[in-house]
Amino acid sequence: MTGHGNTVVGRPRGFDADEALQQAMLVFWKQGYEGASLSDLTSTMGITKTSMYAAFGNKEQLFRKALERYTDGPAAYGLRAMREPTARAVATAFLNGTVRTTTRPECPAGCLGVQGALAAGDAGTPAHDVLVEWRNDAGRRLEERFLRAVADGDLPEGTSARRLALYVMTVAFGLAVQAASGVGRAELQEVADAALATWPPA
Amino acid sequence: MTGHGNTVVGRPRGFDADEALQQAMLVFWKQGYEGASLSDLTSTMGITKTSMYAAFGNKEQLFRKALERYTDGPAAYGLRAMREPTARAVATAFLNGTVRTTTRPECPAGCLGVQGALAAGDAGTPAHDVLVEWRNDAGRRLEERFLRAVADGDLPEGTSARRLALYVMTVAFGLAVQAASGVGRAELQEVADAALATWPPA
DNA sequence: CGATTTCAGTACCGATCGGTACTGAACTTT
DNA sequence: AAAGTTCAGTACCGATCGGTACTGAAATCG
Known part of the structure; x- marks a missing residue:
């Protein structure tokens, strides 16, 4: 996935994953899991579907990450x-x-x-x-x-x-x-x- | 819609609307509004989509009716x-x-x-x-x-x-x-x- | 610079969404 | 029985669902 330690090869990510996750959390919070479509999520996160899948896996894993963020926030x-x-x-x-x-x-x-x-x-x-x-x-x-x-x-x-x-x-x-x-x-x-x-x- | 008073013209309904509504209520109860698809609803109700629309209007009105039934039941x-x-x-x-x-x-x-x-x-x-x-x-x-x-x-x-x-x-x-x-x-x-x-x- | 790697975006996948037109059968009335 | 009406089912509608292949650009390395 991401590089080993500090040396990261290839083009770096063009968006703030933490901020994107924060936005996803807010969408799930407001609309619920089933009520939050990928379009809703990615448009609010400000990234494309492709970037979301690359960064978080899929909708379910995004939800799990968002819940973790909710728990810690x-x-x-x-x-x-x-x-x-x-x-x-x-x-x-x-x-x-x-x-x-x-x-x-x-x-x-x-x-x-x-x-x-x-x-x-x-x-x-x-x-x-x-x-x-x-x-x-x-x-x-x-x-x-x-x-x-x-x-x-x-x-x-x-x-x-x-x-x-x-x-x-x-x-x-x-x-x-x-x-x-x-x-x-x-x-x-x-x-x-x-x-x-x-x-x-x- | 249905006839006037007791004299109903045309072919009578082939299913028990009350029982169908009861089943719909249970599906909404278990899965929530967005989580209950028309397929889920109609298959449990034992009727076709067409019959559901003719009898209840649409999904939202079916939900309202189901909620009334829940309130009274x-x-x-x-x-x-x-x-x-x-x-x-x-x-x-x-x-x-x-x-x-x-x-x-x-x-x-x-x-x-x-x-x-x-x-x-x-x-x-x-x-x-x-x-x-x-x-x-x-x-x-x-x-x-x-x-x-x-x-x-x-x-x-x-x-x-x-x-x-x-x-x-x-x-x-x-x-x-x-x-x-x-x-x-x-x-x-x-x-x-x-x-x-x-x-x-x- | 050139090679390599990962990025983000477009276009698309089959499946399913809620909803509807149409058909032929079933039933009531006259 | 004939006419009239409503039934239930098939087939289909455009839209959207979650998810993916592919493309070209951008950034980091030797």
């Missing part, structure tokens, strides 16, 4: 939240981050990990499965964090880390759907606050 | 919940209904109103807009019910019916996403219970 609040000192702070940071990312004026409303391929036909099945795994992964990480919180005495003994993680993830996904329905940031923040008014919830 | 728990005597009972019935409908073994996991067209390209925009309105309508009805509960003294004076409705709808949408991710009914019911452990939440 707009959704980075997720991993950051895990490093909060208490379980309550983790949940608060997670939901606050969800509210802000799903309602950024310069980005599509909602969450790519939710609306990218929540339901799909045959052509979208790979993307659908990738996102199911993505969402469940996030829940698993949250569960592990809460498990540690129980061990630390931060959460009451006997607390189900799994149930607590499911609860927080459920609220987060719900916030994402509401954002996609046009509900504004301020109101969603109130919902997030309400969801954490009592902690742990049960 | 699997999602009928929504209107039923509004008739519960107290706000808490309303919220409980609504979330319990959501859990059961999104995890019915004989139906696709999740909620048609959420995953039917959460994100869409140009072709899916009409369906997307219909579902946004569908979701916001449900929230509005819940808000009106809570407003009445405040007037009845069932909810504390000064309670924001709007915020409370947003909260319940958010949890419901989140449950639908979790169901679409494969989370089982029992665990989702625990989440629903946790979300209502303190009422009103804030």
Whole structure:
């Protein structure tokens, strides 16, 4: 593919692959996997179909790369939240981050990990499965964090880390759907606050 | 179209339109609007493309009809919940209904109103807009019910019916996403219970 | 410079998309 | 039975789908 180390032979790429990927992420975010045609993608990325295939492989791999970029970019609040000192702070940071990312004026409303391929036909099945795994992964990480919180005495003994993680993830996904329905940031923040008014919830 | 009153002239329809619509609903539910091709739909409905167009108009109108059927069928728990005597009972019935409908073994996991067209390209925009309105309508009805509960003294004076409705709808949408991710009914019911452990939440 | 390598773009691939004209059979009415 | 009407199916429409072969230019190397 690209050369070995710094010595690259042949004509160098004429576009910024990172910037192109960013644009592709935004298109998938807004239109979903099946709703984003190659024409939509490449015209927004500012490159031709040929260049896209050379740089990213195919549509499905482009989606995977775009999801990685989403995870490291707009959704980075997720991993950051895990490093909060208490379980309550983790949940608060997670939901606050969800509210802000799903309602950024310069980005599509909602969450790519939710609306990218929540339901799909045959052509979208790979993307659908990738996102199911993505969402469940996030829940698993949250569960592990809460498990540690129980061990630390931060959460009451006997607390189900799994149930607590499911609860927080459920609220987060719900916030994402509401954002996609046009509900504004301020109101969603109130919902997030309400969801954490009592902690742990049960 | 069809005849006037009981006297129908010409050859009668050779298939059960209601049953065909039911099948179409299931396909849209599972695959989403854009992910459901006419081939997918008509082959499952057991009729030809011609019959589908004659009976339902086009794909978009078929989707609207399927959504109506969904509202009156699997999602009928929504209107039923509004008739519960107290706000808490309303919220409980609504979330319990959501859990059961999104995890019915004989139906696709999740909620048609959420995953039917959460994100869409140009072709899916009409369906997307219909579902946004569908979701916001449900929230509005819940808000009106809570407003009445405040007037009845069932909810504390000064309670924001709007915020409370947003909260319940958010949890419901989140449950639908979790169901679409494969989370089982029992665990989702625990989440629903946790979300209502303190009422009103804030 | 010349050779080599990779670029980006055009043109095209078969398949499928949503939707429709047309046909002949099936059915109801008179 | 004859006339009238609507059925369901075939075959097809232009457009677009995701993906690829091929071309000529551009950049880096010896």
